[in-house]
Amino acid sequence: MYIILVYDVNVKRVNKVLKIARKYLTWVQNSVLEGELTEATLKKLQRDLSKVIDPNEDALIFYKLPDGKNLSRETIGTQKGKETWVL
């Protein structure tokens, strides 16, 4: 399963969220990470992140695709993430 995680969290919690998310996914740009995960690993990531966010204030959106095959990405402007995750 291909995952795009977009987070919108209070600046006080960004580092914690990023530290956890980077164990599972590749950082793309501020508030965006991507990568291939199994259902079980996704659930673990979600549990870990749920422990550090404030659900009344923070938002995590997980876009899920069966695979990354049909997904393409086009960047305009500066390339912030590593190129290693090119689709």
Added chain:
Amino acid sequence: MYIILVYDVNVKRVNKVLKIARKYLTWVQNSVLEGELTEATLKKLQRDLSKVIDPNEDALIFYKLPDGKNLSRETIGTQKGKETWVL
């Protein structure tokens, strides 16, 4: 074509970017908009946005899918966008 736009721009330019992007896509949460666009409309949106960003500092990522069929979305935490764009 289904589009997820994620932007990482200098705070000075966020309002301009958002004002343009909202003409084409639905706001989901900070720095994320989504929607169905034709190739031509996408190109127009990209041209419009290119005029207001600083390509050396700002980044716009357009995730493109042939359609939204295989895309699912799971939110943890607070729901910031409108529910009307439920996939």
